[in-house]
Amino acid sequence: MTFVRFAVRRAAEMAVTLLAASFVVFGAMYLAPGSPASFLLTGRSASPEALAAINSQYHLDDPFAVRYFAWLGNVLQGDFGRSITYRTDVSRLLADRLPTTLLLITMALFVVVLVGLLLGRVAAVRGGRTDSAVLLATTFAVGTPAFVAAVLLQGLFAVRLGWFPSGGAGDGLVDMVWHLTLPAVALALYLIGMLARVTRSAMLDALGSEHVTVARSRGVPERQVIRRHVFRNSLGTVLTTGGLVVSTLLVCTILVETAFSVGGIGQLLELSTSTKDFPTVQAISLIVVALFMAVNLVVDLLLPLVDPRLTLGSRGSAG
Template structure:
């Protein structure tokens, strides 16, 4: 299958999936108990006229399908609606908060890739006690949820030692990097263990392959064998896991941002869900779904480049 044809098919599939996801997201919020009107009234009694005004402003009395189609049409034009909680355009909220979340995810991804690949490679190549130590360490990492890691790191390095800020995202790039260091580590800890184990398993499998034995018998230096024949042949499996890692980062950032009071879209989603801010929840949910699909598309397009045995549209299978 040609690259252009495959990309076009995947984009069409993404559009169809987003359409279904938009219906599910909108329907879930429509069926959720409570209503935006109850939040706006904050428990106060309201006259029928005031309640009717609120319902008319947010189209709460319109039929489900009418509300969905109006919302979908606005979304296609880049209009995410108006936040019920913050009384401002959702697009403005996203523009203010999305960069913080993307920076946090990027920092966490760098930590995961660098440490995870390093630990996995060391464990596979050295074996013995080093391999056992890495396995024990990664078992601890995989068994520690992001929220628990956030609380532990915050209590030790922010509260007890005072080395890092305990909350907030900071102002300016340098200050933001400093504020997001602990959250990035908390977000990355579980995924470091996952990537290290996947890298170790993939490299151990490659080490036992016939072409590695042949390369060694021909006198190829061990470092070159590891780099060209072992690590390179493991990249397909590692890259596939990388797509899952990015998707997990996007989900887990909600917990970490809440623990560290970071004003990103994760914390915004949690607060908006609590206050029944339907437009904000729907917009963020669709953005997360879209990011998932974009990540998977990128992985599928890169796999044939790192592993010629894989063809477009066959993830993880040799051609």
């Protein structure tokens, strides 16, 4: 399959998936109990006229199909509507908070890739006690939820030792990196364990392959065997977990941002869900779906470059 044909096919698939996701995202909020009007009234009783005015202002009394297609048309033009809670454009809210979340996810992803690959490689190559120690550490990491890791890290390194801030996002790039270090580690801990185990398993499989045996019999230096024939051949398997890694980061960001009061879109989503801020929840949910699909597309495009045995669109199967 040529690159152009693959790209066109995937673009069409993404468009259809996003359309279906938009319907689910838009309709899901209306199935939940409560309404934006109840939040705006803050528990006060209101006359039927006042309630009707609120519903009319936010088009809550329009038929579902009318609301959906009006919202979809605006989204296609880049207009996500107006936040019911913050009384401002959702696009402005996202523009203010999205950079913080993207920086947090980028830092966490960097930690996951660096530490996860290193631990997996060391465990597979050295074996013995080192392998057992890595397995024990990764078992602890995988068994620690992100919100538990956030509480533990915050209590030890922020409250007791005072090495890092206990919350907030900071001002300026350097200050933001300092503030987001603990949240990034809390976000990355589970995925470090998962990626290390995947890397270890893939490298152990590669170590037992025939071409590695042949390379060793020809006197190829062990370091070169590990680098060119073992680690490189295992990257295809590792890369296929990329979508799972990013999706986990996106989901767990909500918990970590709330614990550290980071003020990104994860915390915004949590607050908007509790206050029935339909436009904000719908916008963030749709963006998360789009990001997840984009990551999977990038993974599919990179796989043939990492492992020439694979073709475009084939995950884990030989081309």
